[in-house]
Amino acid sequence: MVIAKNVTKYFGGFLALKDVSFEINKGEIVGFLGQNGAGKTTLMRILTSYLSATSGKITIGGKDISKDSLAVRKKIGYLPETPPLYPSMKVRDYLKFSAELKDVPSKYQSKQIDKVLQECNITDIRDKTIRVLSKGYRQRVGIAQSIINDPDLLILDEPTNGLDPIQILQVRKLIKNLRYERTVILSTHILSEIEQIAQRVLILRAGKIIVDETLESLLNSNPSLKNKSIGSGLLQEKSELGFKNDDKGFALTLEEVFIRLHLQGSEERDE
């Protein structure tokens, strides 16, 4: 479904991505992990044709995104980190506008809007102005927009970012329901999100992919990761804020755990 070969991206003199290569098969759910500035959003923006790569090649569904951008964009649903909403529009009008821009045939638009309203569980707010909606609802409207054209590839950039624990659980449940018959790429900081949704993990660090494994093999090859996946430091901070240690919304990020383990491993080897 997605083939990226040696994708490099410079912003002026700053190297944002360096020789990033990967393949994602149809129906796969892949999580991009990495700290802020690792290159997740840049990579997602390149996949959606919002940005162009400085060098390298990406094909989606067999089509080169630099040569056949419009055709590729028809197959993609994208939710940027901040849901791209027009506050003065009503939810239904916004979805209609999205459907029109995403080439949904006019005779199916109404049906498709009702379908995504139902899928995202926002039918009851369809006539509300976006400005008055809570963050959780706005996120769901953003997701509804991303699936209005029934895309083959769904790209979600930190879909639970900034939500409260209840909203996080609601959005995760929604994404879990959307993943069937679609290829999904999502970026996140949270380990439990990957555990619950994704099958495969790509960990980015300073613009490079440092891990590309299925979650199962990653956990098998690093048994201590299982034990330490719900890390200590961050959870301690969270527990001080009154959250329970088993709250899945507040686990240590996989990248942090992974890097910490590698550092520990190298330190042990040095000794």
Added chain:
Amino acid sequence: MNKIISIAKKELGGLFKSPIAYIILVLTISIFNIFFFMLIDENREANLRDIFKVMEFLFIFIIPILTMKIFSEEKSTGTIEFLMTTPTTNTAIVLGKYLGSLIFVSVIIGMTTIYYFIIEYFGQPDRIEIFMGYIGIWLEVAFFVSVGMLTSSWTRNQILAAISSYVILFLLYFSINFVKYFEGPVESFIQYLSTMSHLENLGIGLITIGDLVYYLSGIVIFLVLTRLSIENRLRS
């Protein structure tokens, strides 16, 4: 074409859902009305030449306020990312937004046609001259909107976008005052650049190929530059 209309409808809807559109509409028409009655009272002539000049001058101040948010707001809220990742060409995005704003300013100009009916009732105006004057003011405003769109595509700060528009429009409007400092082809070029000299012809019912080329090529150039701007600034 459908997408251009969808974007234009969204632009118009957004304008009419914000108080700024109504403030602009009421304020502009009120100021035009005051000048219309003052000029008619003073000149006692059945023509709209002077009111066209007033309209031209006031539109220099109004258009940047109207156009400053066209792209700036999309950039600051992140909705530009949505627009540009849908299967919509950048040309359609630019034309859709342009059409939406153009319809809004056409409504303002349309409301002033009442002046024609008033002078027609009291006198015998030259209809062709007034018609040409309206064509001229519409072309000029269409040109100003394209300038405003370009500056709005430069920044996510609406105030900066408006200031940039003012700079360009003032230069275009007042450039005729600098003609005396130059000679030969430079003088002719500066004279040609000035919006004032072109509207003057249309205001007296004179339409020339040069004036039409000025406005239409200006609109096309600024729209093409806007398209390049949204492409380059987001892809650099």
